[in-house]
Amino acid sequence: MKILNFIKDHALNILLPRVCHGCERDLPASYKLPLCGDCNAALREPGPLICGRCGVTLPDGGNRCYSCRGVKAAGFKCSLIRSALVFTPEARSLVHNFKYGGHVYLQKFLAEKMRAAFDKTTEFKTVEIICPVPLHSFKQRRRGYNQSALLAQNLAENKNIFYDEKLLLRKKNTSAQAKLKKAERIKNVENAFECRADVKGKIILLVDDVCTTGSTLEACAAALKAAKAKKVYALTLAREE
Ligand SMILES: [Zn+2]
Ligand SMILES: [Zn+2]
Incomplete structure (x- = not known):
């Protein structure tokens, strides 16, 4: 052997x-x-000092970043975002190769990072459904797979949590968020998602590859909350600082 x-x-x-x-x-x-x-x-994890809601690194400490403070805080549909890695050049190359390079086998290595981040977050222990941020059907067909779905499924199987890949539908084939400024990002993904199942009273964990401003996660969470989900959390593989 x-x-x-x-x-x-x-x-x-x-x-x-x-x-x-x-x-x-x-x-x-x-x-x-x-x-x-x-x-x-x-490779490094975000923190130890991070925003209590969005998980962005806070070099000077504190509970919340500027965007998640005060009256703005109440408006968020996604109540917690955590990430496994800081989006360093090394993490960027891994994500890029996993997402566009067809290196699907990287999921094993990346899924372990996701599991470690999941285990560190107490709130995630109450999660009832895990779903990925969906790609538009055009993009999914072109790429052949949804990198976030691979990570989400892996996590759900490992944690024995119900997995629903098709819970959210991406109705609009939006432009890539990476090329847009924050205000344009929010507009770009607004009303882009639709919830396709009964999630009333459920606690849901969204999984995505990279979190930059959190606009995509927020748009997904808005669709889930509109369908009466109790709480929406998010876990991403990488987080821009
Ligand atoms: Zn924040
Ligand atoms: Zn190297």
Whole structure:
């Protein structure tokens, strides 16, 4: 069996040379991580000082960031956002390769990061349904998979929580949020989602790959709250600082 594994690793290495997803340095065939030692060490979790609602890093401490304070706080439909990693260059390369590069096998490594972040958040213990932020059907067909759905399903199976990939429908084929400013992002995803199932009184966890301003999560949460969900939380793989 050992010999078989050895042959398999080496054959794969010849067919598909292994390089670090962060810096593209060559990796030995027997090396199991998708990042070299240096890039892996550069991955970090947000915090320890983060906003109590949106999870953004607060370099000077405090309970809430400016956007989540005071009267604004009451208006949010998504009451808690947490993320597994800070969106450092290494995390960015991993997410990019997972999302656009077809490197679906990265989900195993990334799902472990998601699980660790889930376990750290007490509120998530009450979650009854996990669902991903959906892609529009055009995009999903073109890409062949929804990276957030892979992470969400993995988490739900591991935590034994009900998973509903089709709970939300993306009605509008919105432009990529990355190219837009904050106000444009909110407008871009406004009313883009529709809830397709009975979620009355339920506590739901949304899963997405990256959180920047939280506009997409908020638009999804708005659709779920309109369908009478009790609470909506979110967990993303990475978080921009
Ligand atoms: Zn590297
Ligand atoms: Zn905040």
